[in-house]
Amino acid sequence: MVVHAKPAALDQISLVRSAEPGGGAASSSLFPGVPAVDLSGPGAAAAVVDACERFGFFKVAHHGVPARVVDRLESEAAAFFAKPQAEKDASGPANPLGYGSKRIGRNGDTGWLEYLLLAVDHHQAAAAVSKASPVPSSSLREAVSEYVGAVRGVAARVLEAVAEGLGVAPRDALSGMVSGAASDGVFRVNHYPPCPLLQRLPDSCSVTGFGEHTDPQLVSVLRSNGTPGLQLALRDGRWVPVPPDRDAFFVIVGDSLEVLTNGRLKSVRHRVVANSLKPRVSMIYFAGPAPEQRIAPLPELLGHGEQGAYREFTWGDYKKAAYRSRLGDNRLDPFRRRV
């Protein structure tokens, strides 16, 4: 790809080849669209497993999270991102928690965004932003805590459906890993400002908002406003856009669930491209287990005497390794058993 005049303001940020709508017109099997699953409907467990096997990604309809909870956080986040830069910088730089702008992680990744990354403590009845996280205001802290309290329930129901659909007992074998007091939940709100400079680039390329990657945890639950930008990689490597739906939650399969299911479900590469006109705001809850949790293929999913396709690790070790890696690295590769 040759771009002759990349505007100076985009100097640090890489360009990506734009995804073709539908996954490429030349392709024989067009992307049928993101599956939508009603978690309380009949056949939910089979539908969740089918969507996770095919795409590692699906949308939850009728999730039961009150719109009031989502709207409250959306307006608190908008108020924070509208503050003067110096006030936002007081909660940063993200290391890894806190406010970050244009830099993602500690290893040189960049994107056209700003964000807040916060750790979440789990209590029986509620979730709360961890005291270790630099939160700019108590009203934002409360809005995040209320939101995560509701959304972690969606993550738990998804993981119960996965266990049921795969025939794993007990029902909370997976959901229990991300709901205990020691579990390692992370919440992030991303703000992708409009990028008018995009209009000076050829149609065939876009500016990276959030570079391609897989999420390291079990599942991530994402909600965005109505601005497009999120794309996912199909199993054959084609990139497809995900039409935004501000009333839905999107579920993303992470690396740890891939290992626990011995690769039946695979984590999905995804990325965000910048938009020239409208801001995108996304809120993501990453459901991670306790640091001591052993992550290894569940015995029920292995045949008699069969060895798992991945070596065992603890979440704490995997997280440490992940935070030393670049965003786009394949973090599971070193743990795959070669046959």
Ligand SMILES: C=C1C[C@]23C[C@@]1(O)CC[C@H]2[C@@]12CC[C@H](O)[C@@](C)(C(=O)O1)[C@H]2[C@@H]3C(=O)O
């Ligand atoms: C470049 C990085 C950012 C990240 C830590 C890492 O070194 C590699 C994994 C990245 C990721 C992707 C999913 C989540 O957004 C995130 C919070 C996570 O757990 O892993 C980020 C990390 C981050 O932004 O610090």
Ligand SMILES: O=C(O)CCC(=O)C(=O)O
């Ligand atoms: O902002 C988005 O829509 C996705 C961001 C993402 O994938 C992440 O934060 O891990």
Ligand SMILES: [Fe+2]
């Ligand atoms: Fe992600």
